[in-house]
Amino acid sequence: MTNDTSTGSTTGKTADESADGRMTMESGPRTESRIQADDAPGVIETKEMSVYYGDFLAVSRVSLDFGRNQISALIGPSGCGKTTVLRSLNRMNDLVATARTEGEVHYHGQNIYADGVDPVEVRRTIGMVFQKPNPFPKSIFDNISWGAKINGFRGSKSEMEDLVQQALEAAALWDEVKDKLADSGYSLSGGQQQRLCIARAIATQPDVILMDEPCSALDPIATLRIEELMLELKENYSMIIVTHNMQQAARVSDKTAFFNVKLNESGMRTGRLVEYSPTEQLFTSPTEKDTEDYITGRFG
Amino acid sequence: MSVEAPERPRRELFPTDEEYRDHLGSRRRKAVGFKFFCLGMLSIAVLALATLLYTIVNDSFGLVAVVNENDPGAIVAGLGHDPEVTGLQEVTYEELVGLLEANVSSGVGRRLEREQRFYEDRLVFEDEATWAEICASDDPPTGCNAAPRDHNNVYALVQERVVVTDVIASYQLVPSIFSPDRFEAEVAEGFEAGRFPDHDLDRVTYEWRAWFNPTFVTTPQNATPEVAGIRTAVLGSLWLVVVTVLFAVPVGVGAAIYLVEYARPNRFNDFVQTNINNLAGVPSIIYGMLGLAIFVRVLEPLTSGAIFTDGVPPSDNGRTVIAAGLTLGLLTLPVVIISSQEALKAVPDSLRHAGLALGATRWQTVRSQILPVALPGILTGTILAIARAIGETAPLILVGASGFITADPTGPFSKFTALPIQIFQWTARPQEEFHNIAAAASIALLLLLLTLNAVAVILRNRYSRRAE
Numbered sequence: 001m002t003n004d005t006s007t008g009s010t011t012g013k014t015a016d017e018s019a020d021g022r023m024t025m026e027s028g029p030r031t032e033s034r035i036q037a038d039d040a041p042g043v044i045e046t047k048e049m050s051v052y053y054g055d056f057l058a059v060s061r062v063s064l065d066f067g068r069n070q071i072s073a074l075i076g077p078s079g080c081g082k083t084t085v086l087r088s089l090n091r092m093n094d095l096v097a098t099a100r101t102e103g104e105v106h107y108h109g110q111n112i113y114a115d116g117v118d119p120v121e122v123r124r125t126i127g128m129v130f131q132k133p134n135p136f137p138k139s140i141f142d143n144i145s146w147g148a149k150i151n152g153f154r155g156s157k158s159e160m161e162d163l164v165q166q167a168l169e170a171a172a173l174w175d176e177v178k179d180k181l182a183d184s185g186y187s188l189s190g191g192q193q194q195r196l197c198i199a200r201a202i203a204t205q206p207d208v209i210l211m212d213e214p215c216s217a218l219d220p221i222a223t224l225r226i227e228e229l230m231l232e233l234k235e236n237y238s239m240i241i242v243t244h245n246m247q248q249a250a251r252v253s254d255k256t257a258f259f260n261v262k263l264n265e266s267g268m269r270t271g272r273l274v275e276y277s278p279t280e281q282l283f284t285s286p287t288e289k290d291t292e293d294y295i296t297g298r299f300g
Numbered sequence: 301m302s303v304e305a306p307e308r309p310r311r312e313l314f315p316t317d318e319e320y321r322d323h324l325g326s327r328r329r330k331a332v333g334f335k336f337f338c339l340g341m342l343s344i345a346v347l348a349l350a351t352l353l354y355t356i357v358n359d360s361f362g363l364v365a366v367v368n369e370n371d372p373g374a375i376v377a378g379l380g381h382d383p384e385v386t387g388l389q390e391v392t393y394e395e396l397v398g399l400l401e402a403n404v405s406s407g408v409g410r411r412l413e414r415e416q417r418f419y420e421d422r423l424v425f426e427d428e429a430t431w432a433e434i435c436a437s438d439d440p441p442t443g444c445n446a447a448p449r450d451h452n453n454v455y456a457l458v459q460e461r462v463v464v465t466d467v468i469a470s471y472q473l474v475p476s477i478f479s480p481d482r483f484e485a486e487v488a489e490g491f492e493a494g495r496f497p498d499h500d501l502d503r504v505t506y507e508w509r510a511w512f513n514p515t516f517v518t519t520p521q522n523a524t525p526e527v528a529g530i531r532t533a534v535l536g537s538l539w540l541v542v543v544t545v546l547f548a549v550p551v552g553v554g555a556a557i558y559l560v561e562y563a564r565p566n567r568f569n570d571f572v573q574t575n576i577n578n579l580a581g582v583p584s585i586i587y588g589m590l591g592l593a594i595f596v597r598v599l600e601p602l603t604s605g606a607i608f609t610d611g612v613p614p615s616d617n618g619r620t621v622i623a624a625g626l627t628l629g630l631l632t633l634p635v636v637i638i639s640s641q642e643a644l645k646a647v648p649d650s651l652r653h654a655g656l657a658l659g660a661t662r663w664q665t666v667r668s669q670i671l672p673v674a675l676p677g678i679l680t681g682t683i684l685a686i687a688r689a690i691g692e693t694a695p696l697i698l699v700g701a702s703g704f705i706t707a708d709p710t711g712p713f714s715k716f717t718a719l720p721i722q723i724f725q726w727t728a729r730p731q732e733e734f735h736n737i738a739a740a741a742s743i744a745l746l747l748l749l750l751t752l753n754a755v756a757v758i759l760r761n762r763y764s765r766r767a768e
Contacts, residue, residue, distance in 0.1 A: 091655060097564045124659025134650035136669055146668060147658035202601070204658050 002036050012282070043068045043208055043238045044089055044126070046062035049103035050095060051084050057264075058084045059102070064257055066208075071239045073249035073279065076259030077294065080241045086210050090118035090126035095245025107208075113227065124151055127206035131213040132214040135185030135200070140177050143185045143196055144168065146237025147204040163203060170236075171199035174232060195229065202233075209233070211241040215248065227252050246295060249279065256282045258291045356746075359568055359739030364509045365487045367499045369464035375399065382504070388456050389461070396454045397424060403462045405517040414441035416449050442707065456519055460527045467526045468496055468504070470732050480506075499726030520706040521717070523644065523724075525733035531725035534684050536716035537690060537748060539709050543625020544689050549682055551629075552636030556678075559637070560644040561652075561666050580634035586733035588698030591627025594698055599623075614623060614713035619700030627695050632685040639681020643674040675763045683756040687749055693720040719745040 040067040043133050049062045059081035066072045074082040083200060095238045104111045114120045121150055136143050144164045145153075155163065164181070168174040173195040177188070185196055194214060197272060201209055211230075215223040231254050243249050249256050259275040275282060275291045288294045315323060373383035379395055397418050400409065409425035414434070418424045435444035449457075459465055469490065471483040484506060491501045519529025555576075563569040595603050596618035603623040606613035614620075628639055647670050655665030701721045709716045721742055726738035 017750065073481060076618050090657070092653065095653070119658055120656075123657055127659075128653075128657035130650065130653060130657075134648075134654045136651065137655065147660070150658070150660045150664045150668070173728055199657065200654075 029159050032121055037190075040065050044240070045106040046085070046089070047104040047106065049088060049101060049105055051088055051169055052098075052100045052102070052237065053083070053096065053189050054098040057268055057270045059259070059265075059273075062273045063278060064273065064276055066240055068238050069234055069236075071234055071241060071252050071256040073253035073256045074240065074242045074250050074259065075246060075256060076271070076274075077154045077242075079181065079269060079271070080259035081210055082257075082259045084271070085126075086212055086240060086242050089208075089210055090123045090128055092123070092128060094119055100136055101285060105164045106216070115202075124204055126210060127199050127201035127204060128210045129194070129201055129212070129214050132217050133190055133197055135188070135193050135196050137184065137186060138181045139187055140168075140188070140196060141181040144203045147200055167199040167203035170198075170202050170233065171195045172225065172232070189222070189227060191218050194218060194222070194226060198226075198229065198233075201236075206237065208238045209231065211239060213242050214243060216244060221250070246283075249282050253279045258282065258286075258288075258294065260290050260294070307494075324718060356739050356742045358473045360512045360743055361473045361510050362508070362736075363471040363480055363483050363506055364467045365469040365483070365506055366640055367468055367503050368505070369466070369467045370403075370462060372463050372757045375462065388458065393451050396451070396458050399458050399462050400454070401425075406528070408461070414443045416446050416453070418449055419445045419456070420448050430762060442452060443718070444724050452518060456527055457513065460522075460524065464573050465526055466499070467509070470509070470736050476508075481504050485626060498738045504764060509724040512743045513652045513735040516737070516740055517744060520720070521767050522706070523704075525729075525731065525737050529736055530719065530722060530744055531709055531735075533722040533741065534744060534748065535716050536701070536718045537708050537720075537745075539621045539712070539714070539716060540625045540628055540696075540718055541686060541752065543622055544628040545682075545686060545711060547626055547629030548632045548636050550684065552682070553640050553670040553678060554631050555633075556637045556640030556644060557666060557671075560641050561662060561670070576634050580638055583694075584631055584692050585698065587627055587631040588695030590630065591623060591695055595623035595626050603713070608713075614711070615715060617700075619702070619715060620711055620713050621716045624696055624699045624701060624716065624718075625712070626691040627699050628692060631692065631695060632689045635685040635688070636682050639685070643677025643681065645668060646677060647673045672763070676760045679756055679763065683753055683760075686756075687753060690749055690752070691745065693724050696721055697724075719748065 030042050044064075044066045046064045048061050050060050051058045062085055064072075064085075074085060076082050084093065089105060093101065094098045105113055105124070107126065110117070112119075123140055136146065138146070141164055144162050148160065148163055150274070153160065153163070165174060165178075168177060173192060176192060177183075177196075180187070185193065188196060195215075198209070199213075218226065227248065230241070233239065241249075255276065256279045258270050258274045260265050260274045262272050265268050275286060275288045277287070282291065283295055286295065317676045324361045349406070372388040376383045376386055376388055376391065379391055379399075381391060400412075401424060404412070406425055413423065434440060469483075469487050470487075471480075475482065487504060490496055490503065491499075516529050518531050519527065519535065520531045522528035559569065559573065563572075600618035603618035603620050603626075604613045604615045605620070608614075651669050651673065652665055655669045656662070659666075659741075696718055702715050702717045703721070703725055705715055705717050707715075723738050723741045723745065724740065726734040727736075
């Protein structure tokens, strides 16, 4: 664990200084609580979480425990609700007007769906990288500095430059862009844009990074770079990824959750968690028949 | 192309090669026909615009038949200049004032001086004692505070009062170029028919006249078309634009941001949205009635400026720049809201998600990421809406734009007139010369629109470059 080094000048700030919302969660995850919680079971834990879109039950009663400094993968056929689960973990699903979450999602023991928890604060500590690279239509530098600025970064101009450099280095992009930081983020290739988005997420000092099929819009070489990057980032961050690519899940993840769609009695196609086990075990000796059928390519 | 086609399922349902080729020919003819149809429609549109411009320009320039009561050449010679070298406009300010002093009755002179004095340090028609007395009264004339007249202003007075130029007939631009003789013949016929009983045919001179000229733009309104200008109307229109923009842009963009970024689809918000869409189609005269009832009548203490002063209000009723500007603001508001909404909706959701996922609040995301991208679109819609407002006449008539006013509007609580009002009133006059200045004022209105649009386009380009 390297977290004891992360309480430096830029990271020592706790989350309650950052967002303009209310603060009811325990102190920021990158400080003491994280060190104390070394032997805690996991960083995020869902308890009987169900997500509805209007009357439609999208996923039912998911209980998962995502490990610290691990990469956890969510796999399953289309429509099984894995992206819905992922987006529920940092309350991005709140943006869907009809979405409703039941059950609990615990982050360091605190239910992020409890009354009085500000989703703004949740999202600062649980960052997200999206399926399609979505840099801001601004310079590469501004893409990264903006997240820090809005979260109350108090450093000087040169400290901001250091932060941008660190984030780009962490995302393995620095060498490619160090001479053109003022260029638009759109001038980069697809794979570079996705790494820029990862750097952007890192720069706000998150604890967990959610990735929603981060490589599905990329070619195999760019995919490989992102996968290598994920394995490097594991040192400092916990990651949860959704992927369609089972090889990717097998290559990068420590634990894998398999979701499947089940028709329930009223004819709704609801996603359910089928199996959650260490990746190697899931792919070599799955306990459920559905899992075996899926990973051997018999359906899905 | 003739290729032996292999057997295909359902081949018999498709045309044979020969039929196909025939069919292709007719499709191609239709395509060409449609292209020319569209070209024809475009030509009609261009022709309509060209006709409009032609009509305006045709009336704004051309030959005029002029009778000068006093010949300007003789006046210049009387001042000791050579009329071949020096025009009346080139003589000094003092000489022009001197001409007025010698030719204008003292009553008229005093009136002119009370309107606006000639020299900062001395009086020409009024004596110091009376001047001090009237300036100390409760209702001092404008001349007590206004800056002294300038050269152009006094030259116009000399033209009006000393030379007394009377345009007795005017001719349009195109016939003036191609058949100037016909004009002279028509004027002569007019004299024979006794249409100009006050004038003498021998004293008629013919000259070119640009009704749209710098003096026209900088001279205030006048009852005589030859010396009337649009200064008051241009300033009035500019003031209206300022008030309209200050009201419609913040309110409209703010409402659009709420509706797009914050409002969740529910009955109330759907109702609001539907009504905004309907308001965009409400005729402008209805807005005029609203403006009259609310801004002029109900809010009179506000729109006349009475609540901002203890003593005499800046205006004795609510028919002021601010009442009219707010009315035009209401008129443009729905269009500003709708076009801003469209611009905001065109910003991809991925940017909103990116901002929010970094732990930004809604407002931070909107302010830093969404608005800069939407701004060019918002500006385009706003420009179109404001352009429409500048040309509006009906609501201004209802709200009470002044028909005849010579004092410049000085603030939101001034009485005012506007370019379209001026054009409307001049066009309604029977005399030919008023139609000429109405056309010239139309050119001014078009130029004003063009300038404002150019400014907005420059702004828009600057912002959209910054957003890249």
